Amino acid sequence: MSGLPLASVPDPVLELRNVSFMRSGKVLLDHGNLMLTQQGRTIIIGPNGAGKSLLMRLAHGLLEPSSGTIVCRHNGSGTPRQAMVFQRPVLLRRSSLANVTHALALRGVPRRIRRNQAEQALARFGLTHLAQRPARILSGGEQQRLALARAWALEPDILFLDEPSSALDPAATKAVEDAVNVFFRKGTKIVMTTHDLGQARRLADEVVFMCCGRILERTPAATFFDTPTTVAAAAFLRGELVLAPWESPTPLTTNG
Amino acid sequence: MNSHDPFTLALSLILSGDPGLFGIIQLSLQVSLSAVLVASLIGLPLGAAIALFRFPGRGLVITLLNALMGLPPVVAGLLVYLSLSRAGPLGQFGLLFTPTAMVIAQTLLVLPIIAALTRQAIEDLWEEYREQLQSMGSGRVRAIPTLLWDARITLTTAVLAGFGRASAEVGAVLIVGGNIEGVTRVMTTAIALETSKGDLPLALALGLVLLALVAAVNAVAYLLGQASRRHMQ
Ligand SMILES: Nc1ncnc2c1ncn2[C@@H]1O[C@H](COP(=O)(O)OP(=O)(O)O)[C@@H](O)[C@H]1O
Numbered sequence: 001m002s003g004l005p006l007a008s009v010p011d012p013v014l015e016l017r018n019v020s021f022m023r024s025g026k027v028l029l030d031h032g033n034l035m036l037t038q039q040g041r042t043i044i045i046g047p048n049g050a051g052k053s054l055l056m057r058l059a060h061g062l063l064e065p066s067s068g069t070i071v072c073r074h075n076g077s078g079t080p081r082q083a084m085v086f087q088r089p090v091l092l093r094r095s096s097l098a099n100v101t102h103a104l105a106l107r108g109v110p111r112r113i114r115r116n117q118a119e120q121a122l123a124r125f126g127l128t129h130l131a132q133r134p135a136r137i138l139s140g141g142e143q144q145r146l147a148l149a150r151a152w153a154l155e156p157d158i159l160f161l162d163e164p165s166s167a168l169d170p171a172a173t174k175a176v177e178d179a180v181n182v183f184f185r186k187g188t189k190i191v192m193t194t195h196d197l198g199q200a201r202r203l204a205d206e207v208v209f210m211c212c213g214r215i216l217e218r219t220p221a222a223t224f225f226d227t228p229t230t231v232a233a234a235a236f237l238r239g240e241l242v243l244a245p246w247e248s249p250t251p252l253t254t255n256g
Numbered sequence: 257m258n259s260h261d262p263f264t265l266a267l268s269l270i271l272s273g274d275p276g277l278f279g280i281i282q283l284s285l286q287v288s289l290s291a292v293l294v295a296s297l298i299g300l301p302l303g304a305a306i307a308l309f310r311f312p313g314r315g316l317v318i319t320l321l322n323a324l325m326g327l328p329p330v331v332a333g334l335l336v337y338l339s340l341s342r343a344g345p346l347g348q349f350g351l352l353f354t355p356t357a358m359v360i361a362q363t364l365l366v367l368p369i370i371a372a373l374t375r376q377a378i379e380d381l382w383e384e385y386r387e388q389l390q391s392m393g394s395g396r397v398r399a400i401p402t403l404l405w406d407a408r409i410t411l412t413t414a415v416l417a418g419f420g421r422a423s424a425e426v427g428a429v430l431i432v433g434g435n436i437e438g439v440t441r442v443m444t445t446a447i448a449l450e451t452s453k454g455d456l457p458l459a460l461a462l463g464l465v466l467l468a469l470v471a472a473v474n475a476v477a478y479l480l481g482q483a484s485r486r487h488m489q
């Protein structure tokens with residue numbers, strides 16, 4: 001094989017092989033296959049109940065798949081560091097600063113450097129003046145920024161975000177999107193769901209479209225929004241209701 | 257009001273710092289605070305463990321713990337009496353009618369309160385924090401100190417409730433302590449005895465102190481509740 005150019009396919013950072021998830025007899029994720037590379041912002045979209053949150057929880061390791069395998073790799077070998085930001089931030093009943101130092105403690109960062117690192121993370125997202133404030137009395141937007149700062153302190157290779165701005169006003173949404181790009185510019189892999197198509201257009205480098213517990217396509221953003229591969233995605237982009245195959249005669253996947 | 261009015265006499269007993277009165281108050285506080293301390297050291301981690309771990313018979317343990325919150329003090333006293341009496345399993349230590357016996361009996365009364373309230377508080381908090389803590393790499397064991405600290409206000413209220421119950425009960429300390437003057441006589445048993453003897457000023461003085469203590473405990477619990485509403489969400 002010598003003499004052939006090395007394959008230019010970048011290393012996958014996250015790979016799902018035939019991953020299914022079942023609960024009480026219902027198939028909530030049906031043989032999901034997905035390969036994500038370190039580069040770029042992957043935005044997962046699809047109708048409510050499609051299984052987007054489920055997919056992220058499986059990928060992040062919060063849920064065990066019923067079958068199939070999930071492989072995370074970093075630079076070809078090591079385990080990537082992960083962090084997740086949820087739709088409603090879960091903050092400890094402590095000061096903003098203590099929320100970040102606690103996360104660093106869980107990560108095993110020595111006590112004497114925790115405070116300094118936490119302060120840097122708060123500063124990065126403009127939260128220095130709120131460091132001593134009890135986290136739970138911050139506004140919704142400030143709380144989500146604190147959740148992002150906490151994730152930042154953990155220096156993740158992959159950051160999962162599950163509809164991080166769906167409960168926020170436009171200004172706070174802008175702050176979240178800016179924060180996502182701060183991670184992105186640092187080289188963090190972004191995997192995010194949103195129900196806001198405008199946000200998907202603003203942020204996506206590639207789009208994963210899910211419907212009815214299935215991963216239907218993974219398409220570069222440049223083509224997805226104009227010419228999605230599947231019928232279901234086209235219908236979703238037109239703002240139509242997308243029904244599961246057993247509820248509708250329309251096929252989900254053949255290109256119409 | 258003349259100076260023989262029991263209420264006036266009670267006040268003057270308190271204000272003059274009557275040594276008999278204050279000896280009784282001191283022993284009461286020693287016994288009840290010791291019982292609450294021991295019950296907290298056992299009950300807080302026990303309640304947290306029951307909240308976080310699944311094991312066979314867990315439902316039964318929780319039901320039992322909740323039921324024991326209402327354990328009648330005389331029954332607790334009787335159980336400890338039977339264990340500590342000469343023929344009982346712990347008879348050889350000669351603890352009956354000592355303050356130690358009273359601490360044991362009150363611990364038995366307070367432990368279910370602290371453990372049951374802790375279990376409930378930690379379980380609710382774990383439900384809320386689980387995914388986030390798991391995401392940050394915290395297992396259940398590592399979560400225990402995190403959750404105990406974050407539930408600190410609720411848990412303090414639970415400990416105060418335990419102290420309120422210990423300091424106000426009479427049945428358990430009477431049975432295992434025997435109400436011996438200068439040795440095991442505490443506020444509640446003294447009130448019962450002095451009232452029956454007709455020494456109303458002393459009974460009333462102790463009653464006032466007890467009432468103030470219970471009121472103070474409740475005031476602290478109330479203020480903690482207010483503080484938590486302002487600062488914790
Ligand atoms: N841990 C779980 N146990 C059982 N059912 C679940 C679980 N998580 C999600 N579901 C179900 O799976 C389906 C997909 O949910 P979800 O992933 O939250 O959809 P969405 O795409 O809107 O994020 C829903 O029907 C939901 O009720």
Ligand SMILES: [Mg+2]
Binds near residue numbers: 052053162163
């Ligand atoms: Mg969701």
